[in-house]
Amino acid sequence: MGKTFHFQCPWCQYRAHLSGGADSGVHCEVQTIKCRDCRELYDVPTRLRRREPENEIISGKFLKILRPELPPSVLRNGSFHQLNSPVAPLVWQEFKLACPLRANHFVEPWNDPGRCPRCGNFMEKNGWPFRLWE
Numbered sequence: 639m640g641k642t643f644h645f646q647c648p649w650c651q652y653r654a655h656l657s658g659g660a661d662s663g664v665h666c667e668v669q670t671i672k673c674r675d676c677r678e679l680y681d682v683p684t685r686l687r688r689r690e691p692e693n694e695i696i697s698g699k700f701l702k703i704l705r706p707e708l709p710p711s712v713l714r715n716g717s718f719h720q721l722n723s724p725v726a727p728l729v730w731q732e733f734k735l736a737c738p739l740r741a742n743h744f745v746e747p748w749n750d751p752g753r754c755p756r757c758g759n760f761m762e763k764n765g766w767p768f769r770l771w772e
Contacts, residue, residue, distance in 0.1 A: 639663060639664075639770055639771070639772055640657060640661040640662060640663040640666075640668065640770070640771045640772065641657060641661065641767040641769070641770055641771075642655050642656065642657055642681070642767060642768045642769040642770075642771065643655070643656060643657070643658055643750075643763050643764055643767055643768055644763070644764040644768045645658065645679070645750070645761045645762065645763050645764075646761065646762055646764075647754035647756070647757060647759055647761050647762070648759065648762055649754070649757050649759040650754060650756050650757040650759070652754050652755070652756050652757070652761075654678070654679045654761075655768050655769070656670045656679055656680075656681050657669075657670055657681050658670055658749065658750035658752075658763060659747075659748070659749040659750055660684075660747075660749075661681075662685075663771055663772040664687075664772045665686065665687040665688075665728075665772070666683050666685065666686050666687065667683065667684045667685040667686075668681045668682060668683055668684060669681070669682060669684050669735060669747055670747070670748045670749065670750075671735050671737070671745045671746065671747055671748055672745065672746055672747075672748040672752070672755050673737040673739075673743050673744070673745050673755070674743070674744045674745070674746070674755075675737070675740070675743040675744055676737060676739060676740075676743060676755075677755045677756050678755055679748055679755055680737070680738055682733070682735060682736065682737075682738060683733055684732070684733055684735070685730050685731065685732055685733065686730070686731050686733070687728045687729070687730055687731075688728065688729065688731055689726045689727075689728060689729075690726045690727050690728070690729045735747065750763055751763075
């Protein structure tokens with residue numbers, strides 16, 4: 639279970655809600671980054687767990703036109719699944735660290751205790767998590 643904390647700079651009053659470093663939930667992992675161009679701190683995903691893409695995908699619209707007697711439970715995410723077929727396994731998808739606003743910005747990992755991206759003083763962390771996430 640991941641945690642998000644409230645960080646604040648005592649000098650310039652910059653505020654951010656961040657994990658404060660590498661953190662992970664059930665289906666995702668995040669890393670706090672410092673964007674030198676934006677002068678902001680962000681939590682960006684580094685890994686996401688998703689369903690493996692299926693080899694045979696038949697469009698749901700095509701299937702509804704030809705076979706209207708099929709129940710909606712057979713259609714899942716616009717794909718046709720046989721009733722006895724196993725569910726596609728979950729696989730991890732990796733991501734590089736990048737600014738969420740512009741991919742060409744210069745970013746670096748940021749860990750607590752760390753410096754404010756605006757004035758350079760150390761950020762203060764609230765002791766209790768602001769949010770718990772999975």
